[in-house]
Amino acid sequence: MSIASGMHGILPTANLQRLLDALSTKGYRIIGPTVHDGSVVWETVRSVSDLPIGWRDQQEPARYRLEQTGSQDIFGVVHGPQSLKPLVFAPREPLLQIERTKDGFAARQMILQPEKVAVIGARACDLAGLAIQDRIFLKDAYCDPYYATRREGLFVIAVNCTRALSTCFCASMETGPRATNGFDLVLTEVDDRLLIEAGSEAGRHVLGGLSLSPASEELIGEAAKCIDACARSQVRRLDHTHLPQALYDAHEHPRWNDVAGRCLACANCTMVCPTCFCYTVEETPDLSHQQTDHARSWDSCFTQEHGYIHGKNIRPTIKDRYRMWLTHKFASWIDQFGMSGCVGCGRCITWCPVGIDLTEELPALMTPVQPSVSRRHVEG
């Protein structure tokens, strides 16, 4: 293996606090995974002891459990329900405050105060998700100022995965388990040592300030071995060689009825998906009708209103909605962005309340049932 940046170091796990302190000194608020209600969520951390030391997550369809192993591993929990999405694309955000005036109305834009935030513990799949969100919210003329402000202040400390969950399939989506770009620093936890590498100028600056010994060839090799073993151990995979066309061809496949019988249209899959980016904008007027708050919040293609267009709901049934979601994620996304909308994190499998597994659904949908299955092309 090679180290792209050429800058690396060895940090005993017991000394991770030095990195946190260095970031604090630079004015960063540090966010990391913290144990909460049986999983991990992003919260402000001040000390290494705030991190889920010794915990491990076991994930399977519709089931998530944490277990305490008694080890000193800091990054034993692969991930919780949140990707990096809520840190940059706020679940709820006021945009405008509109007031009635004598001549009409006046709109005041809500300004977001910039904040330096360092997130520690992002996984390769999370970085891939963040890269997709960047394309959506930072694209040229359509740059979203709220997203951009948060993104600009974000310093990303990734962690290479050395343990795969049963729900992980990043290796087959070619997004992980090694973080290859989109981070400032990346850590690989090998027993009681952390291999630390820089991936950006800002990362090199922080790493340089720690004055660490360069990592030995032995540690670099050991880290690579652990990451490779993690990739090989993944039990779920997705063959996407025939996408997008195979899914367009499956538009009338009977499997859609089958999955619609299980899908709750509850939207959990889209909420936890690192790449789903839909939002809705709502007004909250006051009773005197002098003022209204104009705010956006996360939306989902599984809601009734999402398919409501000019007097008609174009996706009334659960089947319509599931088909829309999966076809966008795995087919029309490719036409739209030149890449898959799935990063292989497996969150939609774990957090689906009834455990619908797209690594089962997609192969079933791409298997023709009978020769007479109609072939119809859908527009993305």
Add this chain to the structure above:
Amino acid sequence: MSKPEEEPQKPRLAVFKFASCDGCQLSILNLEEDLLALGQALDIAYFPEASSDMKPGPYDIALVEGSITTPDDAHRILSVRRQTKMLITIGACATAGGIQALRNWADVEAFKQAVYPSPEYIQSLSTSTPISEHVHVDFELWGCPIDKNQLLRVITDLVAGVQPRLPADSVCLECKRRGNVCVLVAKGLPCLGPVTRTGCGAICPSMGRDCYGCFGPSEGARKGPGLPPNTASLARHFHGGLQLVPLEVMRRFRGINGYVSSFRAESNAWEKKT
């Protein structure tokens, strides 16, 4: 002394109570400072829970709490409807029959005999039914109790002459927006959130407990095959995944909103398996 200028006629509001616990009416009083704004925007003409000054109809907006459980009430709701332009049910009792609709699966006569020394004085129907089974309802507010901000929003819209519209999505969206960890997936609790309508702010899961469906089914009553709420799939998971016995599955759906069509059908289906 005459007023300096003629004020426009404010819409007249009335609040009526049927079989209920008064909790939804208390939600109106709990509006606190917004209650003053409400008093500015509306003429609160009839609200016995709040004031003994009860003015006669007709009314522009009637908020109706409670279900129909007595012959008198079945008659009285007709008169409320006649006096009212816009009739809005508030809460699970008025909108779906309430927890007292459990009597619809039971023998009310036997209850009367067991509870009252002189049951012959009790005038009670054998069922508890939502207001919509008796008169036309213009708008329904769900919840046990209702969410006071939803009530305020609906009144705000009505005063502005706008058709009120409330989200009908599942509780899960709100849970995830709040950053909650799913209690069904991480704790194995039989949460009804995936098939329950949003509006409460995901209060119960935010406190680490499972939703019990007090806002009724997501997207309202099921209107056709293949539409949400998919209670059958969630019930199967409660049984097969979370190991609830059929009686427990039945009871999950036969609660505060047990009489609403989709929840009723689901509990009836599991009752057959007990």
